[in-house]
Amino acid sequence: MKLNFKVRLDNLKGFPLNLTPPQVLVLGFALVILTGALLLMLPVSSRSGEATDFLTALFTATSAVCVTGLVVVDTGTYWSTFGQAVILGLIQIGGLGFMSMATFFFILMGRRIGLKERLIIQESLNQLRVAGVVRLVRAVLLFTFLTEGFFALVLSLRFYFDYGFPRCLWMGLFHAVSAFNNAGFDIIGGFRSLTGYVSDPVVTISITTLIILGGLGFATVIELFNYPRTRRLSLHTRLVLRVTAALIIGGTLVFGLLEWGHILRDLPLSGKILASYFQAVTPRTAGFNSVDIGHLNAATQFFIIILMFIGASPGSTGGGIKTTTFALLGITLWSLGRGKEDVELFRRRIPPWQVYKALSVALWSIFLVITVTLVLCITEGGNFLAVLFETVSAFGTVGLSMGITPHLSSAGRVAIILTMFAGRLGPLTLAYAFAQRRRRTGIRYPEEKIMVG
Template sequence: MREWPFRLRPPQIMVLGFGLVIATGTLLLSLPVASQTGHPVAVIDALFTATSATAVTGLNTVDTQTTYSLFGELVILALIQTGGLGFMTLSTLVALLIGKRITLRERLVMQEAMNQLTVEGVVRLSKYVLVFTLLAEGLGAVILSMRFSRQMPLGQAIYFGIFHSVSAFCNAGFDLFSKSLVDYRGDWVVNLVITGLIITGGIGFSVVADIYTKRSWQRLSLHSKIVIRTTLWLILAGTLIILALEYTNAKSLAPLPLSEKVLAAYFQAVTPRTAGFNTLSIADLRPVTLLFIIILMFIGASPGSTGGGIKTSTFAAIAAAVWTIIRGNVDIEVFGRRLPRDTVLKALAIAAVSMLLVVTVTGILLITEGAELETVLFEVTSAFGTVGLSMGLTPRLTVIGKLLISATMFTGRVGPLTLAFAIAQRLGRQGVKHYPEERIIVG
């Protein structure tokens, strides 16, 4: 039999796979049974919700708790889990359970989906992903259920515990409270469990596997060291900066006792790393704080994780390159290792294209939505970074705005990965000719 001439490449399979998941979610959320009123949710809102859940973002045009029935909430939860782990990881695990052999082509797609450098060990990593996910989400669900049981019936507390544990670990930011976690602003148990799940879900599965197998800082890979160090610095700096900027703001931290101030600043420093929960009213934060949160959202989580953004390692590579140029050095050195030139070029390309996307979508929404620049830029960056924090614009979006934000969330979930793969292929080709070199003046 003649072979079909068109063969999909791994990035194309990823895009189509996520698209199929979103289409299925849209169909299910459009059913009358998914609505609390029994009347179907508008298709555009079902599409937006399905995209937000699959892209593990958390932005919503409608309130999840008051709009969707239990069936609808379970569909959203399934989309979050699928989007967080990746449909390819779940497909691989199902194939392993039924005894199916994983082909080389499927391993290549897994390599792309999990953002790994080689195909070696991707199947083993997928098993680590499943076990670690079940353990982390299970432990989080148990603790949250016990905490919520003080305020609601046990059955509801267990359901809320599972939902918010999965949502936090997958960095989705979906919640079943009308005001996110504002009412738990001073609750150390809820804050530490949610942020712990966000950090472990956003640090990257390969880093978690590396920590588990090496169990020594000296033996960790360079990638793991960069991700861990960058993550810790962003959380620490974020906590201190938000605390300083909002300390005297009467609408946020000023009325709170010192311990609650610190806890709220810490929580709000972690959640822009693509999670989307909030214990402070985002719209009441100072403009300079919002600008800082936009930067955190743009950086996002780490490669091969449940989060989005340009990724911590991309940010670290660019920062290392800039520091190298300032110092007048030639080699870009980190932890006693030299970063390859193509890695830095890919990092710069990812950051530049991502910034171009955010600026372009922001410009279009300024025309279609009639909102202020600060509000629109915040919303678009939140969508690109698959964060879910909002200044209140999302529920008021026009149809064009909903479609653009949906496309931005989708791109934020799969774009940087496919872009990196395409650039790696291009850089890997050896040109047949080289043009004469000539310098230009920059700066």
């Protein structure tokens, strides 16, 4: 059982403190979060002008850097504009991955980017090849700032009617950046998210477009931009596009069917469609909501849990096990069930180690969700579905909630903080970061079978 996808990490020597790229990522994220938490604790960060306790600040900073959007205090009313700006900065760093940000400053300063840095960027953007990662980062940054800027303007114009000038500019910028980075933070106030705009086509379509563009993965978006010239799409991009389209269309239909006579009842037809579409897009893994998630049917809430678990596409701002992992699992189960020898897709063979990786990502994730849910059942008690929803939302860095986040106990807050962190970095990156270096013993044990299943 060759695990080639790991080997390259072992061949690396000489990082500062002898760290591997996964370790650099884990430490880097942790440092950015701690810095953010300290900034948020300052009196100037809160609207009341009082210092914020460490756990609340840490929860908010983790939620921002991990682009989750779960909040224990309302972003719009609790934090000052300075505090909100800190949160927005953390979202942008977390969304792009802090290595892309570092690269950005390296490029600005004209510094050369070495192989070690390129390898970390490769890990951070989940790329298959190290070649071209710096060019990729340039393109990513350009694409990010142009998209955010354009939609910030559109949203500012819309918010002008509700908030006037200059408040509308901050509202537009904040929500554009938050949506593109799949962060789900809002500054509307009162934990209301976008429920006030449930039937508004400008807000719905701007926000969902930002979410989808941010969630496709940077490499995919750039490949799409180059398509008119290259006339070729990789297997990866074709898979991402199909799965994303299927999940959005299927999600809209299922949400509409389940909630037509329930939460959508009093909306006009266009509102019903916009709300279904919005709630199908947002669980993967944006975290805005335009209807009250706590008042949906249990079946709809469970369906949203499934969408949150699947999440966005690899190398994007979104979380979850990722669309490609989900697709690979489906194809593998289908192939195994039919007794096929190869896992095939679009007339291509998927390498066995990728199938292994997909299976183990899924199972690590399920293991994590089950463990945290059990812990929260003990610390929070109460509504099981709400607890499961909260856990998957944190793991998938989604940020939707059935409403229990502000009422979490301290133990529950710590559990959710750790889950958001694990969910953003991914279980495999974490495992590699904490794994001891392998000792090559040279011993290979004889094979023996056991009965399974």
